[in-house]
Amino acid sequence: MSVDLAPLVPYFSDLRGGRPLAALTGAGVSAESGLPTFRGAGGLWEGRRAEDLATAEAFANDPVKVWRFYEWRREKVRAARPNEAHLAFARLEGVLPRMTLITQNVDGLHQAAGSRRPIELHGNIMRDRCRGCGTVTAAAPAPFATLPPRCPLCSELLRPDVVWFGEVLPAGSWHEAETAAEGSAVFLVVGTSSVVAPASSLGLLAARAGAHLFEINPEATPIAPLAEGVFRTSASEVMSAIANALGAR
Numbered sequence: 647m648s649v650d651l652a653p654l655v656p657y658f659s660d661l662r663g664g665r666p667l668a669a670l671t672g673a674g675v676s677a678e679s680g681l682p683t684f685r686g687a688g689g690l691w692e693g694r695r696a697e698d699l700a701t702a703e704a705f706a707n708d709p710v711k712v713w714r715f716y717e718w719r720r721e722k723v724r725a726a727r728p729n730e731a732h733l734a735f736a737r738l739e740g741v742l743p744r745m746t747l748i749t750q751n752v753d754g755l756h757q758a759a760g761s762r763r764p765i766e767l768h769g770n771i772m773r774d775r776c777r778g779c780g781t782v783t784a785a786a787p788a789p790f791a792t793l794p795p796r797c798p799l800c801s802e803l804l805r806p807d808v809v810w811f812g813e814v815l816p817a818g819s820w821h822e823a824e825t826a827a828e829g830s831a832v833f834l835v836v837g838t839s840s841v842v843a844p845a846s847s848l849g850l851l852a853a854r855a856g857a858h859l860f861e862i863n864p865e866a867t868p869i870a871p872l873a874e875g876v877f878r879t880s881a882s883e884v885m886s887a888i889a890n891a892l893g894a895r
């Protein structure tokens with residue numbers, strides 16, 4: 647099926663010429679790599695409570711339960727490969743002089759596809775962070791032999807280096823994301839339900855600052871009324887079409 651890019655075409659020459667593009671991605675972008683999204687049928691939060699698995703309180707109460715959930719997700723991430731949507735974002739970096747990729751995803755698939763420096767708002771599931779001394783290390787290639795794992799330096803509990811509900815986003819990443827959104831000429835919101843703050847506010851910030859906002863998602867989300875155009879199909883189809891139209895290899 648071919649995607650009609652007409653609403654975006656008027657901005658292509660500006661973007662090629664150096665006007666800034668920013669994009670915010672969410673779990674929908676990795677869905678076609680076989681990683682479950684969070685909300686909706688089959689989502690990670692179906693039959694599970696985020697409060698029991700993705701908060702500092704849950705971790706303090708039952709670190710083994712929380713780690714089992716993250717080890718299970720890590721195995722899925724280890725087995726996943728970037729899809730055409732991830733590859734299209736990486737290809738675009740080759741033709742757009744100013745492009746900022748902001749992601750809520752913690753799976754590292756944008757980097758695996760070749761995106762040079764995506765802003766990871768919610769951390770990365772394939773890193774461990776010590777709850778005590780704060781040391782961050784890359785996760786081992788295999789699951790831990792015993793749970794919960796402890797820091798080799800200070801013996802405190804290790805946790806996945808992700809942002810949990812109730813925690814603030816890494817300040818530097820958030821500042822960069824806000825700046826990129828507000829400075830963008832075109833802002834793409836791709837594969838996110840746009841319900842988790844503060845990431846969900848980036849599209850609004852961009853639109854208020856004058857960006858042309860587009861949503862790429864098979865389903866409408868709360869950001870849709872602000873969008874100048876919507877593409878109601880998969881991220882891989884639309885992003886590949888955009889990369890091809892811009893001559894990205």
Ligand code: OAD
Nearest residue numbers: 672673674677683684685750837838839842863865880881
């Ligand atoms: P959600 O699961 O909330 O939303 C995924 C979105 O992707 C939905 O709107 C789907 O319609 C859409 N979608 C599904 N398949 C798609 C495809 N092939 N192409 C394009 N879109 C598709 O995931 P996020 O919005 O990323 O936070 O969730 C935001 C945050 O909530 C996550 O980062 C996580 C979660 O709880 C934390 O863990 C802190």
